[in-house]
Amino acid sequence: MFKRILVPTDGSEITTKAVQTAIGLARMTGGTLLAIGVKEPFPYSAISEMQPVPPQEFYDAQERIAGENVKAVVAAAQAAGVACEAATVEALHPWEAIVDHAKAQDADLIVMASHGRRGVSALLLGSETQKVLTHGILPVLVIR
Numbered sequence: 001m002f003k004r005i006l007v008p009t010d011g012s013e014i015t016t017k018a019v020q021t022a023i024g025l026a027r028m029t030g031g032t033l034l035a036i037g038v039k040e041p042f043p044y045s046a047i048s049e050m051q052p053v054p055p056q057e058f059y060d061a062q063e064r065i066a067g068e069n070v071k072a073v074v075a076a077a078q079a080a081g082v083a084c085e086a087a088t089v090e091a092l093h094p095w096e097a098i099v100d101h102a103k104a105q106d107a108d109l110i111v112m113a114s115h116g117r118r119g120v121s122a123l124l125l126g127s128e129t130q131k132v133l134t135h136g137i138l139p140v141l142v143i144r
Contacts, residue, residue, distance in 0.1 A: 003031040006107040011069040014113040018143040022111035026082045033084040035073035037066030038094040095131035
């Protein structure tokens with residue numbers, strides 16, 4: 001069954017639902033939870049040398065936020081008696097980082113949240129969950 005369950009987190013309320021579902025599945029199967037937080041790369045601009053935030057400050061903030069998000073997953077998993085490994089990675093496209101990390105960590109299921117956007121808003125905003133579904137090869141459990 002599912003022994004290595006990857007759950008991406010951005011700290012949002014909907015992600016918390018996915019984390020709780022992933023923890024429940026891992027507990028039922030005796031599996032391990034793999035938490036991942038994706039950090040944005042620094043938005044360099046070729047137009048101006050002036051940046052609103054210095055690069056190091058940006059990197060530190062991204063690491064702090066992603067680190068706090070995965071630490072919350074680790075704490076929730078530990079409270080439920082589930083083994084959990086956590087990582088933060090930097091990526092321009094979160095879906096690519098999720099798919100790559102799942103493969104590298106030999107995951108056999110990805111549990112993700114979806115905001116359930118439809119129509120034009122989904123088209124314009126895109127969906128990391130949709131892209132994982134489209135480009136990944138693993139089963140994906142989508143939580144709304």
